[in-house]
Amino acid sequence: MSVEKIDHIGIAVESIEKWLGFYTDVLGLDYTGSEEIEEQKVRVAFLKIGESQIELLEPTSDDSPIAKFIEKRGSGIHHIAVKVDDIDAALARHHEAGAHLIDKEPRTGAHNMRIAFIHPKTSGGVLLELCEEST
Ligand code: ZN
Secondary structure, eight states, X not given: OOEEEEEEEEEEOSOHHHHHHIIIIISXXXXXXXXXXXXXXXXXXXXXXXXXXXXXXXXSSTTSHHHHHHHHHOSEEEEEEEEESOHHHHHHHHHHTTOOBSOSSOEEOGGGOEEEEEOHHHHTSOOEEEEEOOO
């Protein structure tokens, strides 16, 4: 199992529309599209930054985990996503090491990737997302 790169950094915002202009017009990133992930009650927009991306996350309902995050801490960095070549092996290794897994099995995330979250308790306070390109 190998770790390839930081795939993206997830930033929770109240409104993608409100903040997208900063990332495109001021910071100068390319917007590459958005999609709604119903299961997570979130809408995401992606901006390309070199080999990685910034993912803006907007809640689509008041009981969305992103809505709760913003309510508690305000908008800001929500998670860091690490791309691996074998998410099943990565999860097994985390499990063996006693890491607190939010997802014991990978689920489907944006871009149809296989993803799983690792609790911040395990990683020094950062919510980690493991992701693998689905083939
Ligand atoms: Zn993400």
